[in-house]
Amino acid sequence: MPLPHTPTAPHFTTADAPGALPLLGHTLAFLRRPYAFVAGLAAHGDLVRLRLGPLEAYVVCHPELVRTLLTDDRTFDKGGVILDKAREVMGQGLATCPAAAHRRQRRMLQPAFQRGRLPGYAALMSEEIDATTAPWSEGDVIDVPAAMYRLTTAVTARCLFAAHERAGELPVHRCMDEISRGVARRMMLPLPGVDRLPTPGNLRFRHARRDMTEVTRRLIADYRADGTDHHDLLSMLLGALDENGRGLTDPEIHDQVVTFLLAGMETTAATLSWAWTLLAANPAVRERLHSELDTVLDGRRARHEDLPHLPLTARVVSETLRLYPVAWLLSRTVTTGTELAGRHLPAGTTLLFSPHLLHRRADLYPCPDRFDPDRWLTITRPAPGTYLPFGLGARRCIGDAFGTAEACLALATIASRWTLTPTPGRPVRPARRASMTPRPFTATLARRVR
Known part of the structure; x- marks a missing residue:
């Protein structure tokens, strides 16, 4: 299989998305079927204009244009109504x-x-994966996304706050789950004033954000008073200095802690949840994965030194991220008037791009809807702009290796011991959220016999 490549394009095409309604624009179509709606925009052009209520935005559909967008962060800066939420x-x-x-x-x-x-x-990840799955028993029926979220919460909290004796039991799970839902609501419907209404969801969001602020405030104060480097992420944040010898302020550390928690918990939890559905639907791949794990692990938990010996495990994670990139729709703001795809864009223009759209282009990935981990045997270095689970350029996710290692360790440890069989009767679909997480679904646990 050839490497994904960007097709030669002597010129780029621009268009307006069809089907806009008066006042609402494309809001209803987006809310009803967000993933299909966005993925379908590539059929209309390389740069497609749409309207979400009063918001006008351009969706960048071509990988070469996306590469330009992500490698020139001074012209195309982080911003826009969606990111503001x-x-x-x-x-x-x-x-x-x-x-x-x-x-x-x-x-x-x-x-x-x-x-x-x-x-x-x-x-630390391996210990928490072991501890979180230890209570599982033969025949248990678990809510898979909820179980994976508990697991990644424990792992992320332990890596952030290793000095806390029971880091995995801090109330970050409850707080961050509600915060994540609140952010999703705001990003999916970025209309002015909606987030200020006294709805039950908005009230829960405010309470969770207040509680999370108090948790991080206490932890930062405890670490500062202790003065010991615990070789965890919070210790690193407290000890970080810039070129002028200045450290991060407590509010800056709080923002980084919340950022790491959201990224570390939700992204890996969603990836693992999708992986179980894909493996269940592809038993031949699952059997090959079991064979690899039996050979390397023989029932014990996976460790860091095992990762180079688990190539199929890594390919399963890569293919899952291709099919279900958690950060599926992102935005940028034009800082100064510029041209993109032959169209002049004034300062303040909102641009959107979608890894989900790019990952499902048939000209980049043959049979793009098929789960095929072996396509990564020949794709060693995807062309810039064609594979974006962690972004690109200077804003590429700083924790990409961290998250990939966590997903591989969790997938390997669990799959070496358990088979998860989703409850039949209803296909697993993505939730309509700002992140591509699956809707709740259950699976039955069966202990594997090697």
Whole structure:
């Protein structure tokens, strides 16, 4: 199979998305079938204009244009109505801050994610994966997304707050689950004033955000008073210094903690949940995966040093991220008037791009809807703009190796011991959220005999 490539394009096409309604624009079509609606825009052009109520935006559908968008972060900065909703929670954290602040933050935080620290984090991950799945029993019926969310919450909290004796039991699970739902509602319906209404969902969101602020405030105060480097992420945040010798303030550390929690918990939980459905629907791949795990692990939990010997496990994770990229729709704002695809875009223009759309293009991935981990045997380095589960350029996710290791360790440890069979009768569908997470579904646990 050839490498995914961007087709030669002497010129790019622009268009208006069809079907706009008066006042509402494309809002109803987007809310009813968001994933299909966005993926279908590529059929109309390489740069497609749409309207979501009063918001006008352009969806960038061609990988070459997306590469331009993501590698020129001064012209196409983080921003837009959708991202502004995420900033209500993440503040000016690494994932949401503008380019002017990003360079300082990235330099300060990069040491926490150096490759040399990954084995230490992986050891904590393996322990929490073991502990979280220990109560499972033969024949149990579990809510898979909820179980994976509990697992990744415990792992992320342990890596963030290793000094806390019961880090996995901190109330971050309840807080972050409600915060995640609140962010999703705001990003999917970015209409002015809606998030200020006293609805039950908005009230739960405000309470969860307040409680999370108090949790991080207490933890930061405890760490500062202790003064010990616990070799976890919070210790790294407290010890980080910029080129002028200045550290992060407590509000800045809070924003980074919430950013890492949201990214570390939801992204990996969704990836693992989708992986179980894909493996159940493809028993031949699952049997090959079991064979690999039996050979390498022989029933014990996976460790960091096992990862190079689990190539199929890694390909399953890569293919799951292709089919179900959690950050499926992202935005940028034009900072100064520019041209893209031959169209002049004034400052303030909102641009959207979708890894989901790009990953399902048949000209980039033959049979794009098919789960085929072996396509990654020949795809060693996808062309920029064709595979974006972790972004691209200077804003590429700083924790990509961290998240990939966590997903591989969890998938390997669980699949070596258990078979998860989704309850028949209803196909698993993506929830209509800002992140591509599956709707709740159950599966029956069967202990594997090697």
